[in-house]
Structure formats: structure tokens, C-alpha cells
Amino acid sequence: MKELLFKIFPDSFIRFIFNKTLRAYTIYQSYNYDRKRYKKYSDSFLMKKQNELIGNIIKHYHVFEKGLTMPNTRLGFGQPKLIVLINECLRYIDLFGANEPQLKHAVAVIKEYENFHAENNFALEDNTLENLKKINTLNIEGPVSKQLVQSSEGYFKNVMAPFDEFSFSRHSLRNFKDLEIPMSSITEALEIAKKTPSACNRQAWRTYIFTDKALIQEILKIQGGNRGFGHLADKLIIVTSELGVFGHSFERNQAFIDGGMYLMNLLYALHFKKIGTCPLNCSNTPEKDKILQKLCSVPQSEVFICMIACGFPPDEFKLATSPRYDINFTNKIIG
Structure with a gap:
């Protein structure tokens, strides 16, 4: 059969078809491998493992950190989600104990939420109060959380400092004043960020800068994770990555890797230009x-990496504490 094919068709044609078929198969096989691994190890289904449960606890306590730092925090916000968080914490403690640092911080944020409403003389719902009693009776050690209060001057005071101080000074900002960012500042940040390393220097990243307030709000409404502050953004930058410069199954995730590295560099560059x-x-x-592809005029060959809400910070604002793990937890030295 093989000899017959080579007699009928040119050698180059057969090799082209063979390679194309083989590549299609390996791509299918690789994505099927990703699918199975994600299905098995993610917390998309039953949360049975310690890392799955603590991941959800971190995700949910951060909702309240963000809520407590909003320009105008809505009293009574998120009470059904608070009950979910409390029950997740109770479940974690029952299964794994109360020594996990992120678990302790979750409890501290819950107490901060309770104190915030007490200070504002706001009566929480009876169901919320009942669940708060459950967490308070545990007497978990540690201070009550307190979101950071910052000034505009203090926020940018380390932009010219050594890199360690500069890096630690950057926080996600969820409060902007009504002042236009010059496009020159944005383009200068893009010039800095373009030095990001990429696989074989292919520079797959693409950025889209939106200035029209109505269009920005339309985009952010679809994005959905900016309630309470998105309407204050002066500019919106969307970072994407071009799939067309990568090939074969082994590069299937490279667009996200290179795009993510560029995103962090761009965030640092914008901070350096004193843009929140x-x-x-x-x-x-x-x-x-x-x-979003249609609304943002992004070609189908590009994958979304992130949106960046941009603006100048007000004179005073709050930042989420968002504590990090000790490096001994997240890193291993293998010799």
C-alpha cells in the first residue's frame, strides 16, 4: 500500500499529508492530556484535598478584602458569600486543623467584616450573625485584619528605589480619581515593557488601549469582576497573545506564558510611570x-491574557492586605 501511494503521488505530497496528520493527532493528544489532568486535579468538582479547599478559602476571603477597600463600601455586602466562607473555614479546621496561615487570615478578614459593620451601626442578617458566632467561638489566634490605608504620595514613593522596595510597593488599586492619563505615559510604559523575554524572541504579546469611557464600561460590564470601582477607570489596557507565532503541540501553552511575563512587566512599567x-x-x-473578541476588535488568532484598569489614585485610599505565603512553603531547593 505504501509503495503504491509513492507511485501515484509525489514523495513531497505524501510527506506533507503525513506530517499534517501527525501534528493534528499530537495536538489532539496533548490537549486531551491537559483536559484529563485539569479534571482530575483542579477543584472544579468535589473539594477533598487540602490545597483545593484552601484555594477556595483564599479566593473567597479576597472578595471581602476587595469589598472593604472600595471607594464607597456598601454596608451589608456579600452576606451569603460570607456564610459560604465561614463554612469553608469550619470544614478546613475540622479536616486539617487551624495552623494554616491563609486560614488564619481568612478568619481575620471575617472578623474585620464584622467589626466594620459594628463600627457603622449596621445590623447584619440573623443568619449571618449565627454563622459569625460559630467562627468566633473557635478563638483562633491572630490579630483582626485591617486593610491598608495609603496616600497617593506614599503609594509611589519607591518608584525610584532599589528593585526589592519598588516591587513590594506595587499593589492592585481599586480607586481612581477623575483625571486623564496622558497617552505619552502609557506609550512610555509600553516601551519599557517590550524588553520582556519571549520564546525565541517571538514577542507574541499585543496590547489594546481603550480611551472611550462608554466603550470601556461596556467591556468591563462583560468582564464582570470590577464592580464598585471599574466605572472610575480612565484607561483600559487589554493584553492578548498571538497564537500564530507558535507551532506544534509542545508550544500549546506558550502564548499564555509569554503573555503573562509581558503583563507583569507592563504592570511594573505603569507603576514606574506613577499610574495606578x-x-x-x-x-x-x-x-x-x-x-469580547468582537467588541474589542481582537482577532480570533489572539488569546486574552488580562485587562488592566488604569487611573491616577486619589489623595487617600485603601489597599487589600492580601498576605503572601512564606517562601519556604512555595519554593523547594533541590540539590
């Missing part, structure tokens, strides 16, 4: 992805 930023999640469903 908040990166916004672009982990879209297929339906949302298609809507």
Missing part, C-alpha cells in the same frame, strides 16, 4: 470570549 493599575481576570467562557 488593577489587573482584571480574562479567564473567559467560550461565549464570553467570542463577545
